[in-house]
Amino acid sequence: MARAIVMVLDSFGVGAAADAAKFGDEGADTFGHIAELCASGKAEEERSGPLQVPHLVELGLAEVSFGATGRYPAGITPAQHCHGRYGWAQELSSGKDTPSGHWEMAGVPVLFDWGYFLDKERSFPQELLEQLVGQAELPGYLGNCHASGTEIIERMGAEHCATGKPIFYTSADSVFQIACHEETFGLERLYELCELARKLIDPYNIGRVIARPFVGDPETGFKRTANRRDYATPPPAPTVLDKLKAAGGQVISIGKIADIFAHQGITEKHKADGLEALVEKTLEVMIKAPPKSLIFTNLVDFDTLYGHRRDVAGYARALENFDRLLPRVLAELEQDDILILTADHGCDPTWPGTDHTREYVPILMYGKNLPPHNMGKRESFADIGQSIAELLELEPMDYGTSMLPQRL
Numbered sequence: 001m002a003r004a005i006v007m008v009l010d011s012f013g014v015g016a017a018a019d020a021a022k023f024g025d026e027g028a029d030t031f032g033h034i035a036e037l038c039a040s041g042k043a044e045e046e047r048s049g050p051l052q053v054p055h056l057v058e059l060g061l062a063e064v065s066f067g068a069t070g071r072y073p074a075g076i077t078p079a080q081h082c083h084g085r086y087g088w089a090q091e092l093s094s095g096k097d098t099p100s101g102h103w104e105m106a107g108v109p110v111l112f113d114w115g116y117f118l119d120k121e122r123s124f125p126q127e128l129l130e131q132l133v134g135q136a137e138l139p140g141y142l143g144n145c146h147a148s149g150t151e152i153i154e155r156m157g158a159e160h161c162a163t164g165k166p167i168f169y170t171s172a173d174s175v176f177q178i179a180c181h182e183e184t185f186g187l188e189r190l191y192e193l194c195e196l197a198r199k200l201i202d203p204y205n206i207g208r209v210i211a212r213p214f215v216g217d218p219e220t221g222f223k224r225t226a227n228r229r230d231y232a233t234p235p236p237a238p239t240v241l242d243k244l245k246a247a248g249g250q251v252i253s254i255g256k257i258a259d260i261f262a263h264q265g266i267t268e269k270h271k272a273d274g275l276e277a278l279v280e281k282t283l284e285v286m287i288k289a290p291p292k293s294l295i296f297t298n299l300v301d302f303d304t305l306y307g308h309r310r311d312v313a314g315y316a317r318a319l320e321n322f323d324r325l326l327p328r329v330l331a332e333l334e335q336d337d338i339l340i341l342t343a344d345h346g347c348d349p350t351w352p353g354t355d356h357t358r359e360y361v362p363i364l365m366y367g368k369n370l371p372p373h374n375m376g377k378r379e380s381f382a383d384i385g386q387s388i389a390e391l392l393e394l395e396p397m398d399y400g401t402s403m404l405p406q407r408l
């Protein structure tokens with residue numbers, strides 16, 4: 001019996017989706033724009049020249065980009081022969097957020113609208129703020145606005161440390177984020193505050209409360225730590241993770257997958273800090289995981305360190321690093337295993353603002369038994385969940401079309 005290994009390159013979109021205009025994202029292209037800036041010598045920090053991702057290209061990445069946008073990315077030579085079974089998928093879910101993207105790839109698109117805090121300033125309802133301050137016995141709060149998480153701790157970190165007031169902020173996503181200093185405020189206290197916020201915020205239909213701990217001081221500057229924790233609302237229906245767990249399979253979360261699925265349908269979880277450590281952890285798990293396992297890894301750095309920060313060279317470096325590690329992942333595949341590389345939304349680092357972008361995502365599948373094929377445009381990320389259900393011999397999911405070859 002096979003195993004499925006899914007690695008999410010968080011935010012690695014491959015071109016504006018058909019409905020991108022609704023999100024103000026017409027023309028966004030995370031992969032294409034990174035490649036373009038690399039090829040024109042404008043992404044030279046700690047790397048140089050055209051984007052080098054030959055192993056991803058062998059799995060079909062250049063063809064996927066061509067299919068999604070009508071052109072090959074600048075500076076990328078398409079592979080003579082692709083080894084992958086690949087396509088590009090549009091999102092059925094109404095939002096371009098992380099939970100929607102992940103749940104949809106697990107077979108459960110989010111067809112309802114999330115609640116959002118749309119006002120850029122004074123973003124949160126007064127009643128919610130009063131409840132939080134009262135019940136958590138806080139001296140008040142800072143922020144209460146849309147912000148980039150790194151920028152707001154630079155701006156308000158000192159006042160937070162001096163007053164003990166937590167920093168509340170949001171974005172175009174359905175999120176309530178709380179930034180607090182790990183030492184002066186306390187990490188456990190921040191988590192407790194987020195748990196309270198999670199309960200109070202449920203009537204507003206918000207996807208996630210996120211704890212954003214940081215360290216540092218006003219002299220040397222403030223820095224976020226790896227102790228981020230996401231408090232997601234649970235998926236609206238059983239995902240392929242739940243179905244696999246119920247069928248006695250293993251569902252192994254690496255990185256923030258367990259948080260994104262509100263810890264549902266998970267049998268084992270591992271955390272690691274940074275792209276390389278997350279790939280190493282995936283390799284470690286691949287050596288041991290039994291048949292009928294789903295190994296599900298989220299590579300968050302692409303999004304958090306580079307996409308939202310609009311750092312093109314950083315994103316390119318991370319892609320090149322991942323590409324260098326990819327042969328080791330391929331070497332660890334057993335005969336019947338299938339590797340799926342994909343993304344949950346875009347976050348074009350050349351795009352205005354700091355939010356996600358509505359894009360097609362790549363689906364690059366590879367297995368020793370899997371005939372290579374260009375599977376074209378996919379109607380939903382749920383094709384991933386349906387493929388996993390078929391591979392691991394589960395009941396079919398309600399959404400999605402399997403990308404596995406038809407059995408004779």
Ligand SMILES: O=P(O)(O)O[C@H]1O[C@H](CO)[C@@H](O)[C@H]1O
Nearest residue numbers: 147148149150171173175308
């Ligand atoms: O700017 P930071 O704090 O990284 O926030 C980003 O991370 C959040 C969750 O992925 C998104 O809502 C986005 O705004």
Ligand SMILES: [Mn+2]
Nearest residue numbers: 010011098344
């Ligand atoms: Mn994401």
Ligand SMILES: [Mn+2]
Nearest residue numbers: 303304308356
């Ligand atoms: Mn993000």
